[in-house]
Amino acid sequence: MKRHVPLRLGMVGGGAGALIGNVHRIAARIDGEFQLVAGALSSTPEKAQQSAATLGIAEDRAYDNFEKMAETESAREDGIEVVAICTPNHLHGPASKAFLDRGIHVICDKPLTATMAQARELTEAAKSSGALFFLTHNYSGYPQIRLAREMVARGDLGKIRLVMVEYAQDWLTEPSDSKQAEWRSDPERAGAGGAIGDIGTHAFQLARFVTGMLPEKLAADLTAFVPGRKLDDNANVLMRYAGGAKGTLWCSQVAPGTENGLKLRVYGDKGGLEWAHEAPETLWFTPFGEAARKLRRGGPGTTDSAAESSRIPAGHPEGYLEGFANLYREAAAAIRAQQEGRPLPDPLLVPDLQDGLEGLHFIDACIRSDEADNGWVEVMP
Ligand SMILES: NC(=O)c1ccc[n+]([C@@H]2O[C@H](COP(=O)([O-])OP(=O)(O)OC[C@H]3O[C@@H](n4cnc5c(N)ncnc54)[C@H](O)[C@@H]3O)[C@@H](O)[C@H]2O)c1
Incomplete structure (x- = not known):
């Protein structure tokens, strides 16, 4: 053996x-x-x-x-x-x-x-x-997020009209000299984005991953609410997609009471989906005109395709660490395939360089828009 x-x-x-x-x-x-x-x-x-x-x-x-x-x-x-x-x-x-x-x-x-x-x-x-290069946008590793992605791709929601994503935290509500806050508020080390770079990119990638859609244009309103802070700690962003869909992205690190409030809602002309990171094992599916369906992680061995991203039976909570580990598992599978001369797994769901480039363009577009009096700009010029 x-x-x-x-x-x-x-x-x-x-x-x-x-x-x-x-x-x-x-x-x-x-x-x-x-x-x-x-x-x-x-x-x-x-x-x-x-x-x-x-x-x-x-x-x-x-x-x-x-x-x-x-x-x-x-x-x-x-x-x-x-x-x-x-x-x-x-x-x-x-x-x-x-x-x-x-x-x-x-x-x-x-x-x-x-x-x-x-x-x-x-x-x-x-x-x-x-x-190979992989990027740990770990929220795309959750089983119910993989399920959401499949449902959108299969057309369960119909034609997508609305994409609403938010990531709200409160830990930078006041000036902070913690190790983590210190470099995150320094443009030399964090880059040009504050909240948009730190958590906005996660929200952007999550919406992109689930819908498969990249906005063509956005308009952003960036604020540094804490006096003296050099980078944004709050951003309100509007997004326009090819085909007419519209989106909003809100990210904030100054919203007291929120913890890691990542939330995604997607609505098509046949139904909607809602997922929140703080209860990650539940995905709500709301087909229009029908009772809402609560889709729970089924666990290994169930017929749900998201079961592949699970390790333990339903009811034993899985969460952040397991979702993160899914990316590591998939990176390992890709590395082994490459080492052994086999084709890479398809689809390869772990985020890669392209996701990273899109995230940087998102940051850049938010800044360009904000500087242009919050006007509409192309995301990938
Ligand atoms: N995926 C996620 O959910 C998630 C969550 C938090 C942070 N992050 C990202 O992870 C990265 C680190 O964030 P963090 O909060 O852990 O920061 P941190 O400040 O807690 O840790 C940074 C570490 O890097 C080390 N370091 C600094 N300069 C170094 C050098 N020249 N050589 C070797 N080590 C060096 C520091 O000593 C420290 O150990 C950031 O890019 C952040 O955006 C991602």
């Missing part, structure tokens, strides 16, 4: 005190597809070494910076096959490029990069690398 060998994973960022690095580590482990063996985990060598020691990474594979890690790991016979990038945004581009240039697959957090120039460089690097 063939022994299952986890893919050798490295990590950049995600050291002690970091937010999302540990989520990546959990997601990578859930299905036994990855083993963390190397890291450049922090911005200072001392903290990078300490963090690596805590995670059981061998001393000679605990690096002070990602450049050294890419160089050394690519020269080792047992070097990493894939790396997770969990740093602030301004390093996504340079770090991803360093590994892609050496043929190492990349799983990077969003947004793609801090600037369009970095995105262009990264695109070139991905084109000339044999390695």
Whole structure:
């Protein structure tokens, strides 16, 4: 019997005190597809070494910076096959490029990069690398979101007319000097988008994933409500799609009482769908003129196609970590297919470079619109 060998994973960022690095580590482990063996985990060598020691990474594979890690790991016979990038945004581009240039697959957090120039460089690097690039817009990993996508594609809602998506948080309601708030309010490290880059891109990608539709134009009203804040903490965006559909996207980090309030509603001429991240195992389907249907995650073994994205029976809650892990599982399947010379899985649902580019264009369009007195601008000029 063939022994299952986890893919050798490295990590950049995600050291002690970091937010999302540990989520990546959990997601990578859930299905036994990855083993963390190397890291450049922090911005200072001392903290990078300490963090690596805590995670059981061998001393000679605990690096002070990602450049050294890419160089050394690519020269080792047992070097990493894939790396997770969990740093602030301004390093996504340079770090991803360093590994892609050496043929190492990349799983990077969003947004793609801090600037369009970095995105262009990264695109070139991905084109000339044999390695794959994935982006963790993790909300598209939920089973009921995959089901929603299928229902829209199948025409259960009819012709789509309205797309309403929102992502509201409250943690930046007042000035904050937390580690996470600090770089997120600095244009050099976050990029040009505040809330639009941090959570607006998630909302944008979720709507895009479920409907398959990319808005042609948008009009955005961006605000930094907290005095002195350099980047937006609230955005109201109108969207127009080819074919006449209309949309709204609201993202906010200054809405007291909201937590991670990501919510999507889609309405067609035959029916609607509603999903909220805070109750992710329920998808409401409202065929026009009929009783509303509450579609719950069925779990493995059920006929529901979303069952493929589930791990445990219905009634045992699955959530954020499992949804995140679905992207890791699909990235692993794609990497293994590529290593073994097989075609990549089709469809490949884990977000990729194109999703990242669309997200950056969304940020850019919001800023162009806001600067033009909230006028209509093309999303992908
Ligand atoms: N997908 C999601 O749901 C989600 C959620 C939160 C954050 N994120 C994204 O993840 C990324 C990190 O966000 P966070 O909240 O975890 O930030 P954080 O500030 O908590 O952690 C960033 C980590 O990067 C490290 N770092 C900084 N410079 C480095 C360098 N030169 N080399 C190596 N490591 C370095 C820091 O030391 C820290 O460990 C951001 O791009 C953010 O947009 C995604």
